[in-house]
Amino acid sequence: MSEKLEQLLWRIADTLRGKMDADDFRDYILGFIFYKYLSERMHAYADEVLEPDGITYLDIDEDNKQDKLILEHVREEAIDALGYFLKPSELFGALASRTNAEGKAHFILADLSRILTNIEQSTMGTASEEEFSHLFEDLDLSSSKLGKTENEKNELIVRIMQQLDQVDFDLDNPKNDILGDAYEYLIGKFASGAGKKAGEFYTPQQVSMVLARLVTVGKTKLKNVYDPTCGSGSLLLRVAREVGQKNVGKIYGQESNPTTYNLCRMNMIMHNVHYKKFDIKNEDTLERPAHLDLRFEAIVANPPFSAEWSASPLFMSDDRYAPYGRLAPKSTADFAFVQHMVHQLDDKGTMACVLPHGVLFRGGAEGHIREYLIKEKNCLDAIIGLPSNIFYGTGIPTCIMVMKKKREHSDNVLFIDASQHFEKVKTQNVLRPQDIDKIIDTYKARRAEDKYSYTATLEEIAENDYNLNIPRYVDTFEEEEAVNLKAVAKELKKLDAGMKATDATIEKFCKELGIESPF
Template identity: 65%
Template sequence: MSEEQKQQILKQTLWNIANDLRGNMDADDFRDYILGFIFYKYLSRKMKNYANVILDPDGLSYQTVENHEKAAELLEAIRFEALDKLGYFLKPSELFSELAKRGNSGNKNNFILGDLANVLNSIEQSTMGSESEDDFGNLFEDLDLTSSKLGKTEDAKNELIVKVLTHLEGIDFDVENTESDILGDAYEYLIGQFASGAGKKAGEFYTPQQVSKILAKLVTTNKTKLKSVYDPTCGSGSLLLRVSKEVQEVGEFFGQESNPTTYNLCRMNMIMHNVHYKQFDIYNEDTLVNPSPNHIDKRFEAIVANPPFSANWSASPLFMSDDRFSAYGKLAPKSKADFAFVQHMVHQLDDNGTMACVLPHGVLFRGAAEGHIRKFLIADKNYLDAVIGLPANIFYGTSIPTCILVLKKNRSCHSEGSMTEESQPKRSESILFIDASQHFEKVKTQNVLLEEHLDKIINTYRTYSSPLEGRLSGVLEDKYAYIATLNEVKENDYNLNIPRYVDTFEEEEPIDLAAVSKDLKALETDIKKTDTTIADFCKQLNIETPF
């Protein structure tokens, strides 16, 4: 069986379990339980495998070590090694398989809610004082085993949890396969499936996979390795992880998320994709108000983001003394924080970096403070590299059309092309506009980007960015892509509305008026013949004609 087939089976199996077991519970609530328990099983399997490697020279297995005469000594040695290697520690009796076996024993001792709560708390407590403490702290706080959503009685709650653990225990997660990320991708699939049914709330934690791919491919263009990638509104971490699939190596992952539940989901997602706890730093706070003290002085090689569209923020005058905003002279309006996120990201972007973010179309043309900030980014800094218009209705919970802005601090790294005439614009003196708004597939009520649509966007951008391409201005592809000079953008008063640059006008076929006149005359003759026939029928029936 191929890796792809295994992955599809695992995805569908996990999703079926989630649907079969949640009963009447809201999908958004059950998400936290099913994903949390999958994560617990993953941690248990990793712990067991690692401990067995340590014990193998002594001919011991981890599940029997608690009965060994030197159990305390052995467990302490394993704990010490596991905290550094894995970031956490679980005793053999705390493993997922042990609780699942106990819960499914069929006797009166199968009540496991209390033990399960203690184990989840023990995982977090095991990291106290260690380097991984921030990465595992409060990780399971959303798994409320006392919630009435699980059942009206303690027995009902226990019964549901035992069913979930039993079903999950019967699935092979293939954790031992270090060359595969089947489980991580299945976990990501589940997050996406829950997001698709979560309505407006989905936008808080998940970016559709195809949009994630576009952003990831944009920021990794012409790169095989990245020192760092950053997402200031990272949600479940899908964007950060997507970037890692486009290059051979990412040194470090950085992200910030204001929602505590989504923050926990992101950390779990990182670990499930085999990102070592020392390689990621996710922070739980409002990025605009309280940027991570560990991030704010760093500069990142790649930045991707899908910030909340037109969110409210304070726009306090105190921000004018903040290095992220002070140079612009104006703040984004209180009711639309879109450019505040852009300003924050530009501040965090390294000189050789690329950032790509999804924003509502309004950022392209709204005036006042937003127009001022837009002009500053283009005229004063020349950071804007490309504007990509996406179809409407591709995000969960909103049908508005969106766009992607690509910004680079050092745009001279573009090829200046093969043209040598002084009159020709340089690549760094132009901006690419792509109108992909009509390129999608309608699936039920949602518009979906297919691989062909994604590839067209990326290939167009990479053609523009290629050191081998000579076109520096004008139409790159008819009705789809246009390279505008900075002078053209200036003439449009820095309005970036895509139809100003990409002409999508479809000329109507010319009308042959002589043929139309001939058709009308023929129609009039036919009408007269029909009227005569009707009048004859009426006369035969001895009734009045209708005309």
């Protein structure tokens, strides 16, 4: 992203800063960015449709009878190709530039609210209805956070739109994804300031990259990819980018938070994922799974760490959990997510999931599930320890579990300790490109390296009672440098002699001053 664009986006953020918290102004700014994106896509597509007629979209007079027929033709084409429709007068730029004779901004709140509603309504009864439904519900134009009076709210929104209207998203350049990158950048920036809530919607890009590269090792195409806790969708998009978006059959995800669910759908659309090529659902994945009849070639996830779930006894008859004979504890749903993903994993697929370190060694039901996954299913392919303080809002150390149903190396499990390979950036630890490359290269080669990685046989893991704590397998002990006792003794004698000389000097001064010596 260019420095100019970054500065502009943060200037817009500063316009709202102080009026609302990070979560709120994230929703407003990203909502406006999305509206601008839809407008520019609509404008560019309409111009393309109208090119044979020698006119542009802005040439159309919406009140002219003949032009209305042309507009209807454009609408039909746009609904099929883009999934939505905007009139020329409803475009972002047209609204942002409205001024009166004195050059002052018109009151646009009512029109803006109507336009956002029209975008959603344009999809009703069409194939894209579900993908666009309620997308703008978090963009509350009546909120008192925008101002006490309607005029104050209007002035603020006009100022934001006019600032954003200066950004050229260069949609004609197929290699450019300025808007999508800006969108992800803002999500990441707001995540870093949103504390514990950040984990609800964002996975740091370097972690996303590790997961994406793990599930695409040796693959140039994927029939599908799935994230059961997809947040803003950045992880799914990273996987698609890894093999090329055109080489992914369909993207699936599920997200329980309605606001984050909206962010995810916006993110998909703004990264040019056609509405027919993604299926994101707003439901609790464990309680009401939406894609249970499907199997996925690639599964990635960053589930909420040690979240609560119902752990209802009814799940003992659920195919996802029944074979294990035990359910994950009500207070820690980590393994419930793992079991769900393993169930949905294709026989030739790979799953990579971020989890807290506790899943590696906690006992009880979790120990039982862990043993079943290794002993009975033999689907655990690798454990990768990540640095602590790598996620926004939590400093706990985490790991990645890599699962495969049909493993090439079925007689061992690879352990990688990447916890000491990072760069500290301000208060956050960050994986550098060379750190990511080292993880992936080690995974591909299943290479054992002193202090870094080890391939443990299934017998070794059984001998450790299926405890997967990484230090049991990767020896990270650093031997302390040998102490030269003779040199230490010599230094002590030298210090002692110096102290005696100092004591004698102090005693001499005391006598000259006629005061009692401390010695």
